[in-house]
Amino acid sequence: MKHLVNKILVLTLSGLLLSCVDLEEKPVGILAPESMFRSPKDVETAIFGAYGWIATERLYGRQFVSALLLRGDMADIGDRGTPAERQQVNDFNMDDNNNMVNQFWPVWYQVISASNAAIAGGESLKLTENEINPLIAEARFVRAFSYFHLVQVFGDIPYIDYFITDPGTVKDISKTPQAEIYQKIIADLEFAKQWLPDQQPKGVRSRPSKGTAASYLASVHLTLQDYPKAYAEAKYVIDNKTKFGYGLVPDFQDLFRAPQPGNLQEHIFAIDFLGLVSGDGGANDDIMPPMTGIRGADAPKSGWSVAVPSMAVYNTWDSRDYRKEVSIDDSARIGGVLQPYTVFANTKRPHIAKYARFTGRSNSEGRYSDQNYAAMRYAEVLLIAAEAAGEVNGATAEAIGYVNEVRARARNWAGRQTNFPANVAPGMSKADFINLVLEERRLELAFEYKRWYDIKRRKLGEQVFKGPNSLEPHPNFDPNRDYLMPIPRNELQINPNLNPQNPGY
Structure with a gap:
């Protein structure tokens, strides 16, 4: 998708479509769709603008993903001279004015604003479904992707699914219950699965396909503990992997060797950074x-x-x-x-x-890298299928087979075949198998911003932060508070309808 990044940067720098979600004076969106969208190309440009906001320092370039990384039990603060806001996220003593949260909260809503603009713009063109729905589906996927992160981190949040032409319509908006938000996420992803192509042009993975939407449906259902649906969606991706162009890369290192190909087969959805390029607002700054x-x-x-x-x-x-x-x-x-x-x-x-x-x-410290970060990769789909199948039917040969597929790749040590990790043997109890899959996720997806979500959805906090085998002890972890981050204080001051604050803050 390298040919698209320049367009993303131009839109990000120009700020034509997007502004902050400050609910007092700065509107979420400022243009009427009929004045901006005259062709499907304009809709595509708005979508690229949303991708541009994701590939910024405040989201996948640092603030958001490092908050997820530090919140889990696989990475701790190293240099304690780092700003206090990071230590607070890591140490479970953050307050409602944490600057990491203040940085990434509004940018997620900028992504959503761009997505809503693209959806409204596409609908305003009055084209046939076949002409415009694939682009609307792409915008709805990006919106679902954004809300899926926000709802997991914050719980009940403001849900905006329309293009803002009058800031007064959102200045007093209230929070939407997370159960309702999840249903809206699922609806967006199901629409995306219906209308997105099997593969994007040139097979790029920084734009979603049907397989991308199904993979995220599997992840959402897994999060909601609807294991039959999670299994069905993951199995759909696995059964259609050839059509979607998916598979495990033979050498695990190649997943983290920048610059990765734009169509790397294991990538299901990637956040694409362009080396040694940056812009205003932290654009493309990894x-x-x-x-x-x-x-x-x-x-x-x-x-x-x-x-x-x-x-x-x-x-x-x-x-x-x-x-x-x-x-x-x-x-x-x-x-x-x-x-x-x-x-x-x-x-x-x-x-x-x-x-x-x-x-x-990149520069001498690796900044402004050429990385394509995998937000979702095929190995994770295999492990979703294993976990969901295990929850439904126990440690069946099928469920074990998905784990063994991931382990088989891990035995390829840069072209030299080894015998570790061994295949999972049959005969495990359901509970032991689920624990094994979670451990496999911890290692396979280490440092890829997944572990905190696993701890949260499985309510493992007291075990992994307080238990005798804790990798990163935090005796002050409070399950009544720390599974959610606080709504930014300034948002509550601007709009009291967003109260109550999350418990404990």
Whole structure:
């Protein structure tokens, strides 16, 4: 999708369609669709604008995804000199004025604003369904993708599904219950599954297809613990993988070797950054390599040691697992000399390698990288199918087979076949199998911003933060408060109808 990024940046910089979701003076959208949308190309441009907001420093470039990363139990704060807002998210002592939340909350609504603009613009053209519905479906997918993140992080939130022409219509908006939001997300994804193409032009993965929509339906249903529907959607993707162009890449490292091909077969939905390009508002600014990189190391691994695995994460991960080799750096060149983690500058622990090891075109700290970040990949669909099938029928041969497919790829150590991890043997209890799948997700998807959502949906917080085998102990974790983040204080001050604040803040 590299040819699209320039268009995204132009729209992001111009600000023609989007503004903040400040519900007092700054409208969510400021243009009437009939004055802006004259052709399907205009609708497509609005959609590209939404992608542009996702690929910014405030969302997938740093703020939002690092909040998810720190909230889980796979990455802890490394350098404690990092701003307090990050430590508060990590340590479960944030308040309702946390600046990370203040940064990413409004930008998600900018993405939604662009999506709503595209939907309204497409409908205003009065074209046939076959002409315009694929683009409307793409915009509805992006809207669903945005709300799926927001509802998991905040619970009840304002739900806006129309193009704003009069700011007065939203200045007093109230929150929508999360159960209702999930149903709206599902409706958007089902429309997207119906009308999106099997593959986008040139097979790019930074735009959704039918398989993308079905994969996210599977994830939503899994989150809602509707396991039969989660299984059905995941099985649909698996059964149609050839039509959609999906599969596991043979070498796990190639998933994190920038620049990745725009049509990488394992990517189901990717956030595409363009190396050494940036713009106003943090456009295309990927800062996750330096956030996870090693302070004082030689380029490109040099970084700030902000999000760093605990020693327990490193020590409990079997070193025979190639995924550990790809995911973690336990040595680095410093001043041209290969050094172990025990002599790293200020955080003497192994560091995350997935983003800082191969950044493509970037600056000396890996910033402005060439990464295509997988928001969803085929391995996750296999593990969704395994978990959902296991919940429905237990550890069947089919459910075990999905896990074994993921493990078989992990045995390919850069072209050398190994015997670890071994296939899952039959005969497991249902409970043991579900725990195994969750553990497989923890390792396969390590540092990919999934772990916090797994902890939340399975209510594992007290186990993983307070239990005897905790990888990252946080004795102050409070399940009555910490499964949700706070609504930003300034939003409540602007619009008291958004009260009550989430519990405990």
